[in-house]
Amino acid sequence: MNREMGVTATLLAVLAVSALAGAYALWYDDLSMNIAVDTGEVDWEFVDNSWGSKDPCYLPDDGDPEGTAPLSGDDYNLYPQGTPPFSSPYNWSGQSPVRVTKDVGCDEVIPRDTDGDGDWDTLEFNIYNAYPFYYTQLTFDVRNNGTVPIKIAQVLIDENCDSTIDHDPINEINKNDVEVQGVYLFGGEVLLWWGDNFGVQLHHNDDAAMGMDIVVVQEAEENQSYNFCIKLQAVQWNEYDMVVSED
Numbered sequence: 001m002n003r004e005m006g007v008t009a010t011l012l013a014v015l016a017v018s019a020l021a022g023a024y025a026l027w028y029d030d031l032s033m034n035i036a037v038d039t040g041e042v043d044w045e046f047v048d049n050s051w052g053s054k055d056p057c058y059l060p061d062d063g064d065p066e067g068t069a070p071l072s073g074d075d076y077n078l079y080p081q082g083t084p085p086f087s088s089p090y091n092w093s094g095q096s097p098v099r100v101t102k103d104v105g106c107d108e109v110i111p112r113d114t115d116g117d118g119d120w121d122t123l124e125f126n127i128y129n130a131y132p133f134y135y136t137q138l139t140f141d142v143r144n145n146g147t148v149p150i151k152i153a154q155v156l157i158d159e160n161c162d163s164t165i166d167h168d169p170i171n172e173i174n175k176n177d178v179e180v181q182g183v184y185l186f187g188g189e190v191l192l193w194w195g196d197n198f199g200v201q202l203h204h205n206d207d208a209a210m211g212m213d214i215v216v217v218q219e220a221e222e223n224q225s226y227n228f229c230i231k232l233q234a235v236q237w238n239e240y241d242m243v244v245s246e247d
Contacts, residue, residue: 043146044234045119046111047207050141054097057106057128073103078135078215086133086218088188097135105130109138112229119145124161126227127190130216139211142232144202149237151199152208153244157192158229159185169233171244172198185228189220199244201237 054076076097080090105128112122125138144150154169167183182191193213200208216226235243 040147042148042150042234042236043117043119043144044150044152044202044232045121045143045145046123047141047143048111048120050207051109051111051123052139053107053109053125054135054137055106057108073106075100075102075104076135077133078213079133088217088219090191090217092182105134105136107136107138109140121231123230124227125214125230126225127214127216128225130220130224130226132216132218132220134216136214137211138214138230139209141207141209142197142202142234143207144204144234147204149201149203150234151201151237151240152197152210152232153199153235153240154233155194156231156233157183157185158231161227161229165231170194184217186224186226187219189217189224190226191215191217199240202234 055073057073076099078092078095078097080086080092080095082091107128108126110124110126111120112124113120114122123138123140127134127136142152154171156165156169157167158164159166167185170183182193184191191214194211197208197210202208212230233243
């Protein structure tokens, strides 16, 4: 092979490779996607000034001997079935509180914002100058001020408001027992009943009314002031069954 033929062969080979590469050339453009996930907020609060009690300390003794005035400091008593002297175990079935013509004890509700987020998340309840079978009631509204639907899962009781949960949570599983038997606080000196609106779904700005009945029992000691704090656990609507379970 002479030099010219060698050059020609080499050129043909280069052209062939170039043509093959051109045949497999691919035009392309990347397509990209930006994905943003915006999460909501689980948040609730005790509705401002929604709390109330049966015998608040700011109500004066109006001097009404028949106890007919709608707003007075008259006490309420709740007695178990049977005849005095009463003793545990008590039977409260079918019993109702009775308004008496004495203004002896009283109670006080103090809201707290324990985490500083501007919402009332705890209610402190104080009972003063009480005596056996003194009865009162605490009521309040709960609001969903978050963006995710919630359900009220459990009630937590903190005796003496010392940031210690002293009892098993009250929830839908045990609420029937609580409604019938109650929960004893302070070593059996105060009895509390609870049980409404567990598991009710609350959307943004929805409210639910809740409350409890409280009676000081015969085992109470003299010269005592009782105070405890109420906290609630609310969860997003689709996690309720995981939090409140018999397992």
